[in-house]
Amino acid sequence: MAENHASVILNAQKQRQIITRMAHEVVERNRNLDDFVIVGIVTRGAVLARRLARELKRITKRDIPVGELDPTLYRDDFKRTGALLGAKPTEIPFSVDDKTALLVDDVLFTGRTVNAAMAHLFDIGRPKRIQLAVLIDRGHRELPIRPDSCGKNVPTQYVEKIRVRFKECDGRDVVLSGLAGSAE
Amino acid sequence: MSERELYRKRLVSMADLTPAHITRILDTARVMKGISERDVKKAPTLRGRTVINFFAEPSTRTRTSFEIAGKRLSADVINISAAGSSLSKGESLKDMVGNLRAMNPDLLVVRHGASGAPEMISRWVDCTVVNAGDGRHEHPTQCLLDLMTVREKKGTLEGLNVSIVGDIANSRVARSNLIGMRAMGMKVTVCGPATLLPPRAGEMADRVTSRIEEAVEGADVVMMLRIQTERMEGANFPNIREYSRMYCLTAERMKRAARGALVLHPGPVNLGVEIAPDVAEGPWSVILDQVTYGVAVRMAILYLLLGGGLPEQ
Numbered sequence: 001m002a003e004n005h006a007s008v009i010l011n012a013q014k015q016r017q018i019i020t021r022m023a024h025e026v027v028e029r030n031r032n033l034d035d036f037v038i039v040g041i042v043t044r045g046a047v048l049a050r051r052l053a054r055e056l057k058r059i060t061k062r063d064i065p066v067g068e069l070d071p072t073l074y075r076d077d078f079k080r081t082g083a084l085l086g087a088k089p090t091e092i093p094f095s096v097d098d099k100t101a102l103l104v105d106d107v108l109f110t111g112r113t114v115n116a117a118m119a120h121l122f123d124i125g126r127p128k129r130i131q132l133a134v135l136i137d138r139g140h141r142e143l144p145i146r147p148d149s150c151g152k153n154v155p156t157q158y159v160e161k162i163r164v165r166f167k168e169c170d171g172r173d174v175v176l177s178g179l180a181g182s183a184e
Numbered sequence: 185m186s187e188r189e190l191y192r193k194r195l196v197s198m199a200d201l202t203p204a205h206i207t208r209i210l211d212t213a214r215v216m217k218g219i220s221e222r223d224v225k226k227a228p229t230l231r232g233r234t235v236i237n238f239f240a241e242p243s244t245r246t247r248t249s250f251e252i253a254g255k256r257l258s259a260d261v262i263n264i265s266a267a268g269s270s271l272s273k274g275e276s277l278k279d280m281v282g283n284l285r286a287m288n289p290d291l292l293v294v295r296h297g298a299s300g301a302p303e304m305i306s307r308w309v310d311c312t313v314v315n316a317g318d319g320r321h322e323h324p325t326q327c328l329l330d331l332m333t334v335r336e337k338k339g340t341l342e343g344l345n346v347s348i349v350g351d352i353a354n355s356r357v358a359r360s361n362l363i364g365m366r367a368m369g370m371k372v373t374v375c376g377p378a379t380l381l382p383p384r385a386g387e388m389a390d391r392v393t394s395r396i397e398e399a400v401e402g403a404d405v406v407m408m409l410r411i412q413t414e415r416m417e418g419a420n421f422p423n424i425r426e427y428s429r430m431y432c433l434t435a436e437r438m439k440r441a442a443r444g445a446l447v448l449h450p451g452p453v454n455l456g457v458e459i460a461p462d463v464a465e466g467p468w469s470v471i472l473d474q475v476t477y478g479v480a481v482r483m484a485i486l487y488l489l490l491g492g493g494l495p496e497q
Contacts, residue, residue: 073228
């Protein structure tokens with residue numbers, strides 16, 4: 001069924017270009033990258049975080065520490081959705097104290113995941129500043145949260161699904177949109 | 185009550201869990217261990233939930249472990265022990281549980297000297313019930329922390345040879361581990377004097393022996409059990425010294441084990457009775473790791489049972 005098929009929002013080439021642009025935006029916003037760390041939200045935020053770090057290395061020749069964080073245990077909707085989502089380990093093998101932490105996720109939607117991620121980050125340390133970078137901002141915010149760097153704004157219906165796919169975990173680079181249950 | 189409800193409602197026996205559930209619990213426990221390693225050892229996940237630790241039998245390790253587990257996930261944890269409770273004034277268990285129920289807890293952790301007490305209590309209450317050891321029956325969270333310890337140290341469970349040595353007949357730890365370890369594909373040998381082996385031991389274990397040398401030979405994991413004088417009626421062996429001579433796990437006996445073998449003990453340890461000091465504190469010993477993983481496993485249990493994360497597979 002054609003109407004039930006996901007449509008491509010970003011193809012592989014466009015996705016890569018956008019990530020490169022986001023890396024340049026990070027460099028512009030942060031004059032120097034001393035005391036700068038990247039924390040990706042599992043699973044695909046963490047993949048995007050490693051991609052951004054690779055681009056930053058290419059641009060600035062610096063190694064930026066990258067960690068990954070699972071905000072599941074900090075979500076405010078535990079009572080509603082329960083533990084059905086498996087929690088994954090948070091691995092941040094460096095101190096975030098007094099650092100600028102770039103929080104990275106693939107899709108920004110209600111803002112609740114980012115809110116939970118920030119609460120989690122504060123239990124790990126006290127970053128001097130937190131910035132937010134997302135590949136897709138699909139709107140429908142329920143909290144006063146906005147990205148500092150956004151790959152692409154995609155107006156969506158609330159029930160729509162945005163699926164970011166990365167080679168590292170999905171075998172291909174693409175961003176799709178479609179209604180729940182639509183084929184990829 | 186549907187299967188799904190059952191899993192939400194209680195963890196009484198290892199038989200309540202499928203291998204997929206067990207894997208889920210151990211994976212989640214690894215995440216929980218991360219919380220215990222931070223400066224801020226707390227996540228807000230179970231904020232506003234009430235956990236009652238109801239211990240009608242003495243316990244330090246298990247009760248503390250559940251208490252820390254609940255607190256690290258921000259639940260409110262209340263401890264009730266039989267000695268200081270109205271049970272000692274003659275109140276019946278049913279009345280006591282009815283009163284606890286009226287206080288609206290979300291989860292009851294129950295330790296009781298009578299086999300089957302947590303099962304019975306789970307039918308009197310509408311909250312979740314976790315068995316923290318009932319008589320000679322089971323101690324599922326001990327089994328789960330043993331499984332986690334072995335999996336973290338060995339990287340796998342499937343195919344490992346385990347020998348459980350000691351008072352098998354009176355041990356709820358042995359019973360839970362026989363179910364859990366065999367479900368995970370481990371080969372379990374039980375070893376002890378014939379008087380301390382349960383009837384039909386051969387149906388519960390892969391192998392039964394009364395010679396510790398035979399049990400330790402080639403074992404990847406040796407689990408020593410405490411001699412439980414409080415659960416023994418009459419004489420099951422001549423005396424402690426005789427038992428120790430026959431069944432104490434010494435460094436000499438450990439030489440027969442497989443390379444990189446682990447020694448587990450659920451505690452409390454009777455040094456020099458079932459285990460020699462140089463084994464309990466030696467390179468094989470993971471007895472203190474068991475305690476650390478115990479907190480992680482109990483955090484995972486509270487999280488998954490209260491969040492409904494152990495659905496029907």
